[in-house]
Amino acid sequence: MPVPVTHLASHRAAPWLNRLMGLILLALITACANKPPVPVPAGITQRPLVILISIDGMRPDDLQRGVTPTLSRMAVNGVRAESMIPSFPTKTFPNHYTLVTGLRPDHHGVVDNTMEDAQMPGQRFSLSNAAAVTDRRWWDQAEPVWVTAEQHKVRTATMFWPGAEAAIHGVRPTRYASFDGKVSANARTDTVLSWLDGGNAEGFGFVTLYFDDVDHAGHEQGPGSPMVIEALAKVDRAVGRLLDGLAARKVPANIVVVSDHGMAPVGNTRVLRLDQMAPASSYRVVSSGTFAGLEPTPGQAAVLEQGLLQARDHVECWRKADIPKRFNFGQNARVPSYFCLAEPGWTLATNEQSAQRVKGGAHGYDHQAPDMRATFIASGPAFKNGVVLPPFDNVDVYPLLMQLIGVKPLPSDGRLEPLLPALR
Numbered sequence: 001m002p003v004p005v006t007h008l009a010s011h012r013a014a015p016w017l018n019r020l021m022g023l024i025l026l027a028l029i030t031a032c033a034n035k036p037p038v039p040v041p042a043g044i045t046q047r048p049l050v051i052l053i054s055i056d057g058m059r060p061d062d063l064q065r066g067v068t069p070t071l072s073r074m075a076v077n078g079v080r081a082e083s084m085i086p087s088f089p090t091k092t093f094p095n096h097y098t099l100v101t102g103l104r105p106d107h108h109g110v111v112d113n114t115m116e117d118a119q120m121p122g123q124r125f126s127l128s129n130a131a132a133v134t135d136r137r138w139w140d141q142a143e144p145v146w147v148t149a150e151q152h153k154v155r156t157a158t159m160f161w162p163g164a165e166a167a168i169h170g171v172r173p174t175r176y177a178s179f180d181g182k183v184s185a186n187a188r189t190d191t192v193l194s195w196l197d198g199g200n201a202e203g204f205g206f207v208t209l210y211f212d213d214v215d216h217a218g219h220e221q222g223p224g225s226p227m228v229i230e231a232l233a234k235v236d237r238a239v240g241r242l243l244d245g246l247a248a249r250k251v252p253a254n255i256v257v258v259s260d261h262g263m264a265p266v267g268n269t270r271v272l273r274l275d276q277m278a279p280a281s282s283y284r285v286v287s288s289g290t291f292a293g294l295e296p297t298p299g300q301a302a303v304l305e306q307g308l309l310q311a312r313d314h315v316e317c318w319r320k321a322d323i324p325k326r327f328n329f330g331q332n333a334r335v336p337s338y339f340c341l342a343e344p345g346w347t348l349a350t351n352e353q354s355a356q357r358v359k360g361g362a363h364g365y366d367h368q369a370p371d372m373r374a375t376f377i378a379s380g381p382a383f384k385n386g387v388v389l390p391p392f393d394n395v396d397v398y399p400l401l402m403q404l405i406g407v408k409p410l411p412s413d414g415r416l417e418p419l420l421p422a423l424r
């Protein structure tokens with residue numbers, strides 16, 4: 001039989017004392033009430049498992065396309081947000097790390113999917129660079145849910161999540177998988193269920209599950225396209241498979257479904273060329289697309305500024321210190337010296353070839369842009385039924401997760417208040 005794990009109380013009083021007090025309370029309750037077995041009091045046994053599911057690139061209106069019966073049912077029986085406001089930049093790695101730290105990208109240090117850091121000369125962070133993705137130095141400016149949870153004896157498991165393969169602050173999830181985009185949605189679900197065999201015998205308190213099918217389809221064909229519809233249906237079935245598997249194993253769970261950002265239609269008729277904005281010899285491109293991060297060529301900063309900082313339609317460029325406050329972006333040393341942001345639907349290309357290739361969908365734009373809004377759905381014993389929350393910031397997901405797993409949150413940019421109306 002699994003040994004009950006004390007969560008919230010475990011860092012306040014000795015576990016044996018909690019257990020003893022819980023047992024006495026349990027005996028009293030059982031003696032007083034002539035009813036079916038009473039659930040073990042809070043503080044002595046494990047709380048319901050918390051499963052954080054990310055459907056990368058899922059827009060809030062994707063829930064209304066009629067192909068997501070499982071997610072729609074979860075929203076009706078639980079909670080959904082009209083939309084969730086992502087953090088800037090609206091890219092995958094920055095926002096996934098925000099969701100599990102409650103910090104804006106400028107504060108957690110994963111400021112883009114592609115990064116450089118003067119402290120690590122010659123190294124470049126990118127999604128496809130496995131050595132970088134698993135290198136804790138890129139992640140160590142913050143502490144994600146699973147690290148704090150493990151330090152408080154709450155076991156965690158990650159079926160993919162940006163950062164989960166690095167030993168952040170020296171700690172890894174109890175179970176995790178090395179990222180492999182080829183693993184199907186169902187196979188990811190089945191791995192999580194295999195970790196929960198024996199009715200969560202390992203006593204996990206927090207598990208992540210990540211799906212990228214909708215993001216891939218959105219990039220390929222654009223939002224609302226046949227490919228997106230198909231991907232939504234596939235991911236919805238995988239979530240249904242998870243719910244069935246949890247029911248079969250009698251594992252109670254609070255499930256929080258999020259996306260990291262939305263998706264906007266783009267095309268090669270709406271492209272701005274960086275090399276036509278400033279002489280190509282005056283800069284080096286760190287990142288380009290929906291936004292561009294540039295470093296000046298030594299001695300060429302004035303030339304670069306003269307071209308880049310003039311007013312243009314469909315794009316705004318700043319010195320990093322001048323990025324408007326509402327983006328909460330530009331303080332971190334990893335933000336490039338010059339930053340340009342395209343208007344939603346427009347693309348910043350490095351040359352003619354890359355301009356021609358633009359098609360389908362993209363994200364990375366202003367976090368307030370309607371097309372960048374993200375998804376939030378939650379259901380389980382902790383959540384009320386049928387609540388629709390007004391839009392809130394994705395930094396607020398972190399205090400919610402910590403509340404659900406029963407571990408004190410670290411200081412963050414998020415607040416639980418906007419989510420309180422959702423909780424029982």
Ligand code: AMP
Pocket residue numbers: 056091092093113127128133160161162163179181212215216
């Ligand atoms: P993007 O759309 O460029 O912001 O990035 C999304 C892509 O990141 C997805 O298509 C995934 O294939 C990839 N990705 C997601 N999680 C990871 C991870 N943990 N490690 C490496 N790549 C990942």
Ligand code: ZN
Pocket residue numbers: 056057091092093215260261
């Ligand atoms: Zn994404």
Ligand code: ZN
Pocket residue numbers: 057092215216219363
């Ligand atoms: Zn994407």
